[in-house]
Amino acid sequence: MTAWLRRGTQAVLALIVSVILSSPLSSADVYSARMLTGKAPVEPMTVRVRIEIQEYTTPEEVIRLNDILNNAGTGAFLKVFAEMKKGVVRIMDSRGKNLPVYAAQIIPTEKGTKLQCFMLKEAWNPETQFIKSADYFMVLELNLDEEGKGDGRLYQDAGIDLIPQTGRIEMRRFGSAPKMLIQAKAEKRKS
Numbered sequence: 001m002t003a004w005l006r007r008g009t010q011a012v013l014a015l016i017v018s019v020i021l022s023s024p025l026s027s028a029d030v031y032s033a034r035m036l037t038g039k040a041p042v043e044p045m046t047v048r049v050r051i052e053i054q055e056y057t058t059p060e061e062v063i064r065l066n067d068i069l070n071n072a073g074t075g076a077f078l079k080v081f082a083e084m085k086k087g088v089v090r091i092m093d094s095r096g097k098n099l100p101v102y103a104a105q106i107i108p109t110e111k112g113t114k115l116q117c118f119m120l121k122e123a124w125n126p127e128t129q130f131i132k133s134a135d136y137f138m139v140l141e142l143n144l145d146e147e148g149k150g151d152g153r154l155y156q157d158a159g160i161d162l163i164p165q166t167g168r169i170e171m172r173r174f175g176s177a178p179k180m181l182i183q184a185k186a187e188k189r190k191s
Helices: 002-022 059-072 074-082 126-130
Strands: 029-036 046-053 087-092 097-101 103-109 112-120 137-145 149-163 168-174 179-186
Touching: 029 137, 029 149, 046 112, 059 074, 059 149, 059 168, 074 112, 087 112, 097 112, 103 168, 112 149, 112 168, 137 168, 137 179
Parallel strands: none
Antiparallel strands: 029 046, 029 179, 046 087, 087 097, 103 112, 112 137, 137 149, 149 168, 149 179
16 A cells, blocks of 8 residues: 555656646746945945836726725725735845835836836835835836836835726825936846
8 A cells, every 4th residue: 555655646746747847937027227225335336126027917907906995995905915916126235135016017108118016115124114104115117218228216115096097006106215226127038
């Protein structure tokens, strides 16, 4: 009976491995930038930032979030928002921090595109612990030209509006000076 159980376990493991290896790897849109720290000469003047977006927020998701906010309140909205993992913003400094992206959108502009990433506010560096407001979000924006190059900002303390008519999320306000992002660019699609 032990040999039978062992063969069955091996067959199940072989099946699991084949399913994992045959399934397509998820692809991501990857962007990079350098963030001005404002801490030179004590710390480096800039740190690398890498943005990986697995999928973008759909208009239907914005409408659903708006309905939840209006019908069930802020707590239910924040819970559902936190389950919508769309990617990650990686702050590549000595502390290293991965900030989950819960909503992401690309907006066409006259000169290219604007990437917006919406995250829940968290104390990702020592400065952010002193930011006090009623807003729940952080917003990263990259303004990119036709060649995929540009600049941006990281708002560490932002309020947002859900616009169901357009299926978009907009930043309503911000409570502290944003971090500046320079040398932003769209990388090749990671597969």
